[in-house]
Amino acid sequence: MTMTGKTWAYEDFVEGASFDLGAKKVSAAEIIEFASEFDAQPMHLDEEAGKASILGG
Numbered sequence: 001m002t003m004t005g006k007t008w009a010y011e012d013f014v015e016g017a018s019f020d021l022g023a024k025k026v027s028a029a030e031i032i033e034f035a036s037e038f039d040a041q042p043m044h045l046d047e048e049a050g051k052a053s054i055l056g057g
Contacts, residue, residue, distance in 0.1 A: 043057075
C-alpha cells in the first residue's frame with residue numbers, strides 16, 4: 001500500500017497494516033539531537049556509554 005498522493009485520516013488506518021516508506025539514513029548527530037530532546041539516556045548521547053551498556057553500543 002502506498003501513501004503517496006492521498007490524504008489519510010485516522011479512520012483509514014487498519015490494525016496490522018504496514019507501509020513501505022523507504023529507507024532513511026540517520027547520522028550520529030541526528031540520533032544525539034533526537035535523544036537529547038526525547039530520551040536523554042547516557043547510552044544514547046555518548047558513544048562510549050553506549051559501548052559500555054548492556055547492548056554494547
